[in-house]
Amino acid sequence: MDQMALFVIFLLAAFSNTLASSIFDSARLGMRHVDFGGNFTKDELVARSAFRSSRLSLQYSSAEYMIELSVGTPEPQPISGIADTGSDIIWTQCGQPTSLYDPQKSQTYSSLPCNSNVCLQAPNRDPKQCCSYSITYGSGNAAGYFISDTFLLGDTNPVSVPQMVFGCTTSSMATGEAPTGIIGLSRSEYSLIRQLGIDKFSYCLHPDVNTIQPMFLGSAAILDGPLVQSTPLVFPDANLYLVNLNGISLGTEQLPIPQSLFQFNPSDGSGGVIIDSGTPITRLVPQAFEIVSQAVQNIVNLPIADGSTYNLKLCFSLPSGSKVPSMPDMTFHFDGADLKLSMDKYMYLTGDGLFCLFILEPARGFTQSIIGTFQTQNMHVLYDLNNNMLSFAPAECDKL
Known part of the structure; x- marks a missing residue:
């Protein structure tokens, strides 16, 4: 069993933090294609998509679309991460040149108890660093520590969601293009979907890579009509x-x-x-x-x-x-x-x-x-x- 599989087991069996409030109802998020604004030809876009599809990992550098949201208070810090139904957790880069999020600038940032089960049992943890992790993917790795903070979700009328648990990645490498983060959308306990306490979500992808793609969470995810x-x-x-x-x-x-x-x-x-x-x-x-x-x-x-x-x-x-x-x-x-x-x-x-x-x-x-x-x-x-x-x-x- 690989490290990612073990890590998921640890999360499901050991995490004891309180999840985000179930009062969250809905939001509409914007997603950007990873090649947004890149001025690539159609053939170049095809080759890049095929290359990403050939990567070794479902969870790391193969994805196409980035979710945009904000983290922290009083000044929310915009971040983006790969929208991935094949990933189990959320993480964003911290303390790196490409980082978008600095926990020290947020009044609602909170570390997790060092004696919590997830901190003690996280794979490849550094005993000298509280709640550290190191996740190995097929095409790269990510290492850092788990924290919680307030998320601001929605491209119109954003919704504030407190105590969202996510990884603050301080070191990452990838074969190819390294993402600034991952927004896990799986059924896992600590994906975005499960932490929000919602039971449905949807998205609609336009072929134009320079179009903002919509994702709908919770009650905003509605699909009906004779062609469904x-x-x-x-x-x-x-x-x-x-x-x-x-x-x-x-x-x-x-x-x-x-x-x-x-x-x-x-x-x-x-x-x-x-x-x-x-x-x-x-x-x-x-x-x-x-x-x-x-x-x-x-x-x-x-x-x-x-x-x-x-x-x-x-x-x-x-x-x-x-x-x-x-x-x-x-x-x-x-x-x-x-x-x-x-x-x-x-x-x-x-x-x-x-x-x-x-x-x-x-x-x-x-x-x-x-x-x-x-x-x-x-x-x-x-x-x-x-x-x-x-x-x-x-x-x-x-x-x-």
Whole structure:
């Protein structure tokens, strides 16, 4: 078991601090794409997303969207962190050149008791530093100490929430771009969702990386109408958001993918299909990926090309002046719901004439298939923890 898994167990079993008040009702947050304002070309954005999707960790540098909020009083300090349904805790950088938060500037900052269970049992703690931690991710690490402070949530009419527990990271490294923080959105006891005491949240992702993306917390998360589809969130005792994927179709053809490839093993936490805000591009376990790839090759009558420039595995060479091949919809069949992807949601045409499958295999060391954020763009996605349901519907995200 890796350090992150042990750390989650410590949190769930040992933390004794009082959570934020359950009187919190709702808020609308703004999220920024990590490439916001970067002036990247479309091809560069694709390559960067594919690279982030290939990282070794679900929790560290693979994510696309940053939540913006403020911490502390009397002058709230703006911070941002990766919006990640695959992460269990909240942390932000402190005492580093890129830090946005200084606890000493806040009148509501509070350290945690050194004799609390979480402080005594945190992995790789420094006995000389109260409540220290060191978390190892697949693509980096973060070390610091746990504290609490008041959070200010909402891009309009912000809501003040006291005694939010989070990590003050004083040292972090990553292979690639290191985040300034993480906003864990999992089912874990110390994620943002659980600390707020809410039972639902939603987000809607627009393809334009320079658009502020909306996230809705609590009663503000509303999704209704005739186009809404819902599928159960299975294994509610797991921190991740797992769904049953029964198969994949390309057009009218049900692909011969054994359903066992998508089954979750609760005994060791392997397998299964995850809905994840922290993964840009959908990833299918190798055998399922190969079946999907072969089905695409059977339709696209073009020479295979090297897509490594874009960090994509299956690409075709489209002759200059040629039209893009006609491709049917690809459909992911969940319990009670179908996620239908038009060609532009699973194929990409590069500026230099490569026609590529925009689906990947999992990062090395991971056994789950993951539904990524690119495939759910222009969709309003609702997580209902009370009823253990995931719902989605087409939406104009920039108008919500």
